[in-house]
Amino acid sequence: MTELKNDRFIRALLRQPVDKTPVWIMRQAGRYLPEYRATRQKAGNFLNLCKTPELACEVTLQPLKRFDLDAAILFSDILTIPDAMGLGLFFTEGEGPQFKNPIRTEKDIKNLHVPDPETELKYVMDTVRLLKYELDGSVPLIGFSGSPWTLACYMIQGGGSKDFNIAKSLMFREPKLMQQLLSVITQSVLAYLDAQIEAGAQTVMLFDTWGGLLTTRDYLDFSLHYMQQVIEGLKKHSSIPKIIFTKLGSNWLESIAQSGCDAVGLDWTIDINQARARIGDQVALQGNMDPQLLIASPERIQQEVATILKAYGHGTGHIFNLGHGITPEIPPEHVAVMVNAVHELSQEYHG
């Protein structure tokens, strides 16, 4: 492994002492940056951008040039796996992701295969390798995947949804079929993250965007169970920290912390001091500023950063982040205010 010039992020994930609280931002390479919009235009569309390693690498690095961030995250989409399975991912302007061939029947599920990352998702692995070269050890690179449950939601529904009623209908009416689907996806996610680590990712994160739609019983059986299998399968990469982020997962923090992951992502609806009291002796915590707060004045942003740092308190184990992805209307200058405030104001809590 290349020696890291800035290993603050990795150290905090492993709950080792740091000089300042590390910070990165979900969707830090994104539409709020004019240079991102320019590269996306050059790519023609979002999916081309994901599938062209040079351009995906370019946008991954853009926020690192502007802000003093402590980690880079692979630029990609969470739906690359179902796309490689043949579901035909596409995006229409102003709409979320959609699939040409959603999964609806037993036959659809039986026909699914586990994509080979180095051939069918080669563009992702090439992006990781290129990024590893370009980053040159400046900051760690985060690889990621959608969680099995979240991928299943989109694959069955055929696109985004308020309640993923078609996906939940399959779960409630045909739980065994749903488990078969989740098993194939789990194997695919495991192979995908394993390959990202082999290609150079130094941390991996599971994005469970839709686990929060479930009851406790269903969350444990249909979402966390499969994420745990992924974490278990990645155990051989013992030096690679693993992060689980279930949006709206605050009811289940204790169970998530026991999954074998190193860190738990928090959305903004839970107090980070409460989260630390509940699971801070087992895992690091990542989060959790309200993404919309970045629209406020610089003073208000600094105040919120101070509140969250104080709520977490002294010692390591905190990675500052938003509680969800940054949104397109945020002024980039406000992001700089946040990042700098984290580094400046956090020093009193360390060393």
Add this chain to the structure above:
Amino acid sequence: MTELKNDRFIRALLRQPVDKTPVWIMRQAGRYLPEYRATRQKAGNFLNLCKTPELACEVTLQPLKRFDLDAAILFSDILTIPDAMGLGLFFTEGEGPQFKNPIRTEKDIKNLHVPDPETELKYVMDTVRLLKYELDGSVPLIGFSGSPWTLACYMIQGGGSKDFNIAKSLMFREPKLMQQLLSVITQSVLAYLDAQIEAGAQTVMLFDTWGGLLTTRDYLDFSLHYMQQVIEGLKKHSSIPKIIFTKLGSNWLESIAQSGCDAVGLDWTIDINQARARIGDQVALQGNMDPQLLIASPERIQQEVATILKAYGHGTGHIFNLGHGITPEIPPEHVAVMVNAVHELSQEYHG
């Protein structure tokens, strides 16, 4: 007050002994019922349906004819107050509610008035009176309002939204203006619910659909604070139980329970046994089956009802409901299965 023939719902709200767990369903008068769709067609559109007391009364009573429900809920929209304030509520097919004149500036806020319920919202009060007459004491009638925060979200945003970014932007950038707006809305909600009670409502419920978008700090300051003022203002109606339902509010159950309300509505993401352990000695609990589960087989529905009843356990203080409104694709026969299962299976937990 008319003597109630079935007072199970009121008794459970006040945590008095009952023979069976009472049950009603959020949005029980709704599009899943063919007779509702027929009346709506007769009304021309949704807003006419709300504004015509005879038709609003008709659809309120429809589910009670089909199912053995323990309460009726006034058929209306949560956005009647802003409509009466002059914002111009309208609905377009397939879209959520929208306002012609959203609130964006200090001047917009200063110009708002508190609508007089008996003149400007007379159609609602007439519906309540008509319902009271038609119900003739068979089951209690629930009156309701959107919470001040939830109404503010729609009034500023101008319609539905994933994140209500315009509303949250006002909160973060101009908190004092937001408080002024919330104060006017709070006075309006209080007057509205007070008038509903005077007209015959025997329970009132605040629907805080969007409180769950907030951090703990902001939830307490911008949502719960104002709901508490409403509850406080309704104290003179000491025999009328008051319910607060914050969707995705499981982080704040203790604070909600201390607001002075008699019952707390739960969405399906929290275990009702955990909720009871946290606040069951202070308030009744209403909920919390996943609305999507009604798409499953009758056996699966019965199983889920049994699981929730067992999770709540012995004794009174539980009102069975869904964790959110019923959706249009649910077969009415499945609702009957749920309602009957609640009454049958709950008997072992009472008496």
